[in-house]
Amino acid sequence: MEKVLITGVNSGIGHALSEAYINRGAKIYGIGKKRVSSHSGENFNYLQLDLKAPEKIPQKLSAFLNGEQKLDMVLLNAGILGEIKEMSDTALYEIEEVMAVNVWANKVIIDTLNSMNIEVGQIVGISSGAAVNASKGWGSYSLSKSALNMLLKLYSREMENTHITALAPGVIDTPMVRYITDEVDPVKYPSAKRLKEGPILKPEVAAQRLIEAFEKVKSYESGSFLDIRTMQ
Secondary structure: OOEEEEEOOOOHHHHHHHHHHHHOOOEEEEEEOOOOOOOOOOOEEEEEOOOOOHHHHHHHHHHHOOOOOEEEEEEEOOOOOOOOEOHHHOOHHHHHHHHHHHHHHHHHHHHHHHHOOOEEEEEEEEOOOHHHHOOOOEHHHHHHHHHHHHHHHHHHHHOOOOEEEEEEOOOEOOHHHHHHHHHOOOOOOHHHHHHHHOOOEOHHHHHHHHHHHHHHHHHOOOOEEEEOOOOO
8 A cells, every 4th residue: 555645735736635645545644734634534644733833743743653664655745835025025034934834844854754764765845936936026935945945955865765856736726826816916926927827727637647747757866856847
């Protein structure tokens, strides 16, 4: 039985990926910030954990995975956007909050798995084109995804038996994307207009596409940053 750890399973792509893997017969270890998850079944295990507090992760994750020796896949999916606004108007504490979830929580998760001597076949961090595009208004998010890419590349040099990838999944209909398309000023921030006018995938469709991509990324060098929209 395939064993998969997924963060951010309460909504969006994390929820859709969990559902897709459950339907494939995989055993899921899901992490989310809500008290309960809408997923159920004997193959779904849930941990309520707010990743804004990375210091709480080691103890809770260790108890959650107690006795587990191997994970086929770890999907570091959970992430927050932060407010879309100019960099000069973005306070340091706002950047730190986004970095805590999008970067440091993932570091602690990987470190905890290593400390438990759990064999991990593959790690995929859900990244974004924002990591390299530097679009106006996306400061906190862009910084965090760029840092995530480098974090995973660094771990790829240390975890030689685990294939590690940072993967941009394309634009998916999630609460994060709806905030951008519905509430962000498209004149002041042109990237919001481009996002709204471009293709937006339903989470269920994107999940199937991503699961196929997770196998394909293994043909690329571990530590790579890839965009599903440009993969061959």
